[in-house]
Amino acid sequence: MMHFLLLFSRQGKLRLQKWFTPVPEREKKKIVRDMTTMVLGRKPRSCNFLHWKDLKIVYKKYASLYFCCGLDAEENELLALEVLHRYVELLDKYFGNVCELDIIFNFEKAYFILDEFLLGGEVQETSKQVLSRSIEASDMLQEAEIDNSDYDLELGWP
């Protein structure tokens, strides 16, 4: 299974973190630090696989973002690359030519998409079309609710 998935920028700024096992807050920060240091320190044409403690680390750079995941030792690293790629494709389809800013300003959507693709650290759907349809449907449900609701924006904090 996948233990965690991290997205971070070239400067090491975290854009998304998904943890599939219970990890204390301090430990999470340490892992993020270790991953960013290790991955950002790699030479440009290195292979995409690393070892860290008893986990396999698979990472791939897409434009200015690093997608980095930690896997059990028996996982297939090449397939993990495909998993990362599939997630990028989903983001790209959703946002239309996705870039880092999309993920920064719509981070919750990035999480929603991820939660349709992976569950408990495993792939839950292998068809791109089915995934896109369910993401759209969830969004439509949300939109419909907002349109029908009658709360007043003015009541909120400016």
Added chain:
Amino acid sequence: MSPSVRLQEMIRVIRGARTQGEERGVIQRECAAIRAQFRQADNGTRSHNLAKLLYVHMLGYPAHFGQMECVRLIASPRYNEKRVGYLGAMMLLDEKQDASLLITNSIKNDLSHSSQYVQSLALCTLACMGSAEMCRDLAPEIDRLLRASNSYIKKKAALCAVHMVRKVPELGELFTPAARSLLSEKNHGVLHGAVVLITELCERNPDTLEQFRKAVPELVLMMKGLVMSGYSPEHNVAGISDPFLQVRILRLLRILGRNNDTASDAMNDLLAQVATNTDSSKTAGSAVLYETVLTVMDIKSESGLRVLAVNILGRFLLNNDRNIRYISMTSLQKIVQTDHNAVQRHRGTIVDCLKDQDASVKRRALELSLALVSAVNIRSLMKELLLFLSSCPPELRAHTTSGIFNAAERYAPSQRWHIDTILHVLTTAGGDVRDETVPNLIQLITTATELHCYTVHKLYRALITDISVQSLVQVACWCIGEYGDLLLRGECEETEPVQVTEDDVLDALETVLQSHMSSPATRGFALTATMKLSTRITHNVDRIRSIVSIYGSCIDVELQQRAVEYNALFKKYDHMSVTVYEKNGVTLKLQTDRQTDTGMTVTLTATNSTDGDITGLTLQAAVPKSVQLQMKAPSGDVIPAHGLGQVTQTVLLNNPNKVGLHSDTVQIDSFPSTAW
């Protein structure tokens, strides 16, 4: 105006902060506002405030005060509030927080919600952070969903069950029947979930494993269908139909076929088919091939299939993609012991990978190369390893040197080759060898008796070139100390001899002694070697004595102690006197003052412990024919009584034929007649 604009506005403001301090200020203000909002009644902005808080949390700021808000939002009837609430729960709560228990009820309710998207939220959250207690509580719900729901929910329920089994293994029994029936579904998402669940169940329970072996034919058919099917737009990835599902099926087959002939037989053909037909030009195909190879090597497959698998790995080694080369080598490493001959066939390619740019690939290639060393290929493989050593990255040097030494020790074709190899390593990377290398090499040299002359020549040459590598210098010093006479002789069968004088050799040792590069241990070696040479050389003993005595006052205590003890040895050696005649109160002692190859200076000392003086003492000495004797005048001709005085006489012996001289060669003939 869409509500999420306010979230985006906050993000923009935070990003606009020019310093860390400014950012902190903005965030503190926002968090205060959010807190205030949380305390108010429901005003329709709660989800946005929580979303803001989650953003702030991702930047690394504390957000625990949002935990209860997550609980509240999850319980809301509104989908968008639930959505953010569940997201918050997954980010802020984990099983260790008390608040996580509070959402159990909401999850339970949402699992039976009329909207599948709400059910989905509950399933996702449960699979992400469900504690053991929550899992036990909600397992029956999941089992229900596994049996009776649409495929959208079934696939999620399957993975939720996986999580539950990981947390509470006993729950496996509950899910086994449902898992079995899921295999007949058509939907790929559900199938994938089912295969993952069955894998988890089989890994934890041998009985379940036994049970699912019966499903091998079904799985084989499923796999065949995927491989042979035409282009399926829904699941196609680079020409492979649903590689994710294919890989999971292969992994399950691996577990089922392990240690079981029947199951392995049933999947043999399929594996051969996948291995031959899968296009590996892209990562997706390579991933499937990789998993196939792993399965073939782990089950009881036919030898032909095994060879096929190893050949696939060999092909991977030649792939342009670095990732594929890397995983090929990790796989080869796993099987190099069991399928040694098959892997040997790819030795050339593996050795080529030593020159790869990537450090990970290099490391793997090194491991594999060392595992492939055998008596047959030791010479050629060692050449490659030594070449690698001269340019290998620093972090691999220590490992490489110890690997080379082990290989050399096991398979050295000759002692000379062995010594040459070790010397080559010391010259190239002597700073990265283990401490035992020096004594091990010394022992090796000692046993190679015919090679002493050769070895001392090689080491002398190395020493005068470079004295920076401590291990090499230590062995060189030891060797010169032990076999320096062979060096000075100026002849050698195995290599070009050097023409050195004793001074040259002592110069070399003294350079080591005085150099700031030499460690204290190295100096110790050099000093002892210098001392040892005093018995092997003839003209420069004084120089040796002066070198040694200088170190009698050295700051290094170890060196000082050695020097002092060696000095004492010198003195003892000098004044070693022997009693040659003792009778009737007359004692005659003989002492060697100087000894060279061709001569000896001896002092005779006569004492008299009788009551009367002895007068008219003359001494005659007899020596072998070729030795010439010259007796100097005695100091006196009366030996006082009662041991009150002594008479000494110096005798020079010239021994051009280097006949062995011993102290008893000199015989005393004459003794006083007045003794009694």
